[in-house]
Amino acid sequence: MRRLKDVLRVARSAPAPSALLSPSDSDPPSPASSDPSPPFPDGIKVWYDCPDATIDICFVHGLTGNRDSTWTASKQSKPWPAMLLPSKLPHARLLAWGYDAYVVQASVASKNRLTDHAVNLLIDLTNDRDSCDASGRPLIFVAHSLGGLVCKEAIMLSRNHPEPHLCNVFEHMTGIIFMGTPHRGSWIADWMKIPASGLGVLKSTNKSLLQVLATDNQLLESIQVRFWSMVREQRESGRRLEITCFFEELPLPVAGKVVSKESATIEGYMSVSVHANHRDMAKFRTENENGFKRLAGDLMRWVPSLSTGA
Template identity: 40%
Template sequence: MGFKPLPTRKTHVQSMRPTYLTQPQANQNKSISVIFVHGLTGNRETTWTHKTTGKFWPQDFLPHDLPDVRILTFGYDADIIGTSHTASSNTLRDHGKSLAEKLAMWRRKSRTNLWPLIFVAHGLGGLVVEQALLISRGSSELHVKDLLESTTAMAFMGTPHAGSDKASLVVPLTHLSKIILGASNTEILQLLRPGSEMLANLQQEFHTMLKDRSQNQKKSIEICCFYEELPVRRIRDKVVPSHSAILNPYPSLPIHGNQMQMKKFGNNRDPGYTDVRGRLWLWIDNLKLEAQPAAGPEAIQARDSKPERYLMFSGGGPVFQGDQIAGRDINVNTWRSAP
């Protein structure tokens, strides 16, 4: 096989750093990285693990289908209501800064900071990635700026780009958590509300960045948005409505599941998995094609040209080939492109 799965351990409190899911073999050039970023109250592993089958698809399925890439996850403390410990007080910018700086440093240390990077993000994780790329853009440190320069594509899964009014359903739980545990983080919940000024500013800055790179730098970032097709039974509605999960004019695809189900796949035949895998494959295949030398007119001319025979005059002196005298005047065959 072209990869080596690494053992994983599920934990509630996460260290904020990238973690390999596949370890590259020494004899392979795995020059493309795919990194998974979880969402609200999520976890670097449980977010992507199917409850019934226990399949952790970024590790159990994807390396078999995309053997030529590095696959990683990034964990951060997104427990805003303190269900397992003291609630995180970090803001969205804090999480984005942590992702940008820690991932950039890790890539620099591993000498992969210029390798193409693809993000797969669920829910709030998509906003964290957007914030991280904005921080990368404005950084004065070259290794942090490399993060944006290396990002080639992003898959958003149920990310509330325009907010979600269902976030209000969690506020009572946050209030209860504050009473019991003395800790809560309502700032992120307020950010997710439709009409949030902070969320609107984030989206405006993110789209401005995309437009600037496309028009002025001729560097585009591919994007595909996946949105939930089914409501959550308890609230009888979708957590993130389709219009909020979609970014025009980028392509979008539905996944037959609700917000919690849409990022957990029990087998590699799940239609949701095949759609996400297909989009990743397309981006990776395009990167491979772009890395191949173009067969333009000059390349074709060089390929089809024949050696031209011409006379080398020595002017009466000896002509050397290596340390041997080859004669006074000698005919030499050489490759020379046509004028």
């Protein structure tokens, strides 16, 4: 509770609570806009395409994130995957999926539950891949924070779906990179206990997303158990699903480490640290950063026929 009290103490003077949660759209609104809240570009956006693509890599942001800003370092004009990955994986089509993951907003926060977001991801990604005749193409996810939970649920929904075309995501998914995903919960759920007045202004909140992040939350446990059972069954049947879990090394001011190593990792799979806090671990500036080298190295190892070297 001391940690929560510390957060509450500084919340009144903080410019926005989202700064403690995840990479977010913190750019000031345009003068023509009367809504001070960040925009929520949703759905699929193609960062990099090529006529002879042989694999899709889909990036999914986390809590308070954005399909562009989550992956864009300060003072950079484009997301790092669009800048740094094409030279490493020239035949990979790079996608970003966006959804309204704000839980505290000056106007009205989306009331979508985690499962609602997972359904939308499944449908949007399926429609996009169908539209460019890529439904049978291998698929890799790179997900930050809450985005990892959304991906896991979308994959489980795709499995044995009554609509055959929606089964393609599960059937062709070959790997997932989790970046700071709270597989076992996170103290950040305590934010839901802070009254709106304590945050300085009247806010609209989507507490269902925060409830999912509570340690021992039943839905969180169910997602993890079902996902792990699926992975084990696929592995025993001879299908290899690649998984790597990245965890944050550095704490955020006041908040500390948002997702612990224990929560961010999955037993039996590679766990790798990034020398950054939860907010910045998904942002790279150059290909010389060790965090980028580790992540890109996994992607290139998973698709060796596409790699162009270290």
